Amino acid sequence: MFITCADSRIQPAAITGAEPGSLFELRTAGNVIPAFSPHSVAGEVATIEFAVVQLRVAEIVVCGHSHCGAVNALHAGAPALDHLPAMLRWLATHAPFRTGTPTEGLRTEGMEHVLAQVRALEDYPFVRDRITAGDLRVHGWFYDIESGDVSAFAADRFQPL
């Protein structure tokens, strides 16, 4: 399963080299994964449940990217989203707004954002159960739009794949 941003510059099949039909994809604005709730009516939760419980995917990649508009909005703050009330509610509900000086291409913030989404995913009971059972692995990836490089979180940092 590949969870990434809706951004058109992200092409999961090209990034992974996956054959057609082999990637189960979920794309959301900012690759945001909503916090789990047993009473959720979110399509994202249903999609993840189907992949994990029904399809029994063995690997889930959460892939963020540089120059992400959602990460930028999380930095710019709520006033920047006055004209996008649905986006404001989506981000404000599931991802914290940030302060401080953004790094080039929002890389550091984007990577931290990926890890926050991985933590949210690992908090889903059916995800946690399969991780505990040792038959599901969740990965945090970061795609650099300018270079095309992909890095993966391992040993406490993002490293080139």
Ligand SMILES: [Zn+2]
């Ligand atoms: Zn994005």
